[in-house]
Amino acid sequence: MLNSLGFARPPHECRIAVAMSGGVDSSVVAALLKSQGYDVVGITLRLYDQGQVSRKGSCCAGVDIADAQATAASLDIPHYVLDFEERFRRAVIDDFVDTYAAGRTPIPCVRCNERVKFGDLLDIARDMGVDALATGHYARWCLGPDGPELHKAHDLNRDQSYFLFATTPAQLAQLRFPLGEMTKPEVRSQALRFGLRVADKQDSQDICFIPDRDHAGFIARMRPDAAKSGDIVHVDGQRLGRHQGVLRYTVGQRRGLGVAAGERLYVIELDAAKARVTVGPRDAGEASAMIVRQPNWLAVPRAGQTLNVRHRYNEGDVPGTLARLEEGAFEIRFTRPQAGIAPGQACVLYDETRLLGGGWIERSVRVQADEPAALFTDQTAASG
Structure with missing residues (x-):
């Protein structure tokens, strides 16, 4: 018979690393697995430090690391903090900036999972002799006829499987997502049951390393050349105005275009080389x-x-x-x-x-x- 994580032995014989970001989701994962008898070890990555140690909506920096340490102590599990700042900068932040500067729209959460959490961190977890790495992602891991499968979370409103598409079969075999069958209210209820101090902590924001959510400002500081001004043109060739950098736009965007017209306009195309933003009606895109x-x-x-x-x-x-x-x-x-x-x-x-x-x-x-x-x-x- 398999245990709750798919291993054919009792939980106490399975060593599980939990990627603890300091938020409620990963904290509950650690608490649940500990309560089920698994040999749990917590690992937290220090990904960046912008002096925002008490900023709400962050993860993996400052107060979040302290929250992860406190949770691990309350659960009486070993806990390690690993400095991944340089790796995170190269693999995620630089890629984010370069992609936006090229007129494309990046997804840093996918890059973080692909290159950092399920790449470098999983390698370290293997070296620690763990059987699996568990995270607080809302997705379902299950055994199919041909091996492990990845499915959408039970709660489709919380599903994060989209951000896990770059997971390889070899990585999936060593990953587990214990929250896949739960809703967020159920997770918070479990946090209260376990007496976790992060039970009411708010979720992290979309892009954790940008303190004020000003993507354009962040990129302009990193790459001033990406803020080069240029023309905003209609698909029919008419020049409508000027912009302050293609980094401020993404294909499909409707609001904040900075031009007025007698029709509702959307961003149709971005040409970073020519610093040109093309707009038009929705059907043109x-x-x-x-x-x-x-x-x-x-x-x-x-x-x-x-x-x-x-x-x-x-x-x-x-x-x-x-x-x-x-x-x-x-x-x-x-x-x-x-x-x-x-x-x-x-x-x-x-x-x-x-x-x-x-x-x-x-x-x-x-x-x-x-x-x-x-x-x-x-x-x-x-x-x-």
Whole structure:
């Protein structure tokens, strides 16, 4: 019989590392596993230090580390703080800045999971002799007929599987997500039951290393050249105004464009080299397909298979077909045209609730229904 984490031995014979960020989710994971009899060790990463030790909405810095230490002490488990500042800067912050400066829209949470937490941290956890690394992500790990599978969380409003698409099969075998069947209120209730001091602590913000959520200001300080001004032009060629850097825009954006017109406008395309922002009506940005590169697969879909496709975290799944699959890239055809497909964002593919994999959006394209897949051609008009 398997225990709650899928091992064929009693919990006390399983050593589990818990990635403790100092928030309520990871703290409850540590408490739950300890209460179930597992040999638990807590690990906290110091990822950055911007003098914001008491800032609300942060994680992995200052007060968050202190909260993780206090939680570990209250649970009587070993706890280690690892300095990952330099790794985090290179792998996540620099990538974030460079991607925005190139006119694309990055997802630092995916890069952090891919390169730091499930890369370097998991390697260290293995060296410590642990059987698995558990995190506070809202996603479900389960054993399927062919091995471990990753599924959406039971609470779809909290589901974080989108940010885990870059997880490799080898990593998934050593990861566990104990909160996958729980809701946030249930997690907070458990925190109160265990007497954790973080029971009422607010969730971390979207991008933890930007204190004031001023993405553009942060990037401009890191890369002043990325704030170069340029033209805002309509898709019909009309010049509408000036902007203070493409880093202030993302494809699909509607608010804060800085221009007035007799129609509702959206960002259609960003050209960082020419410092140009192209805007237009929503349908000007609609595309029937997209090209995705650097794929990662937990289960490779079949060419022609209809899938649930998510091309932005805050958008719902839409139906799409895997039109063509080649080494290093694939093409998705949508059942109906989609707007706001932003280069640099992640395309994540699901079969019902099971995460199959995904990749990074290269561009959107417009194709006719009877056209062949346009994977490596530029014959179709790019709209993103």
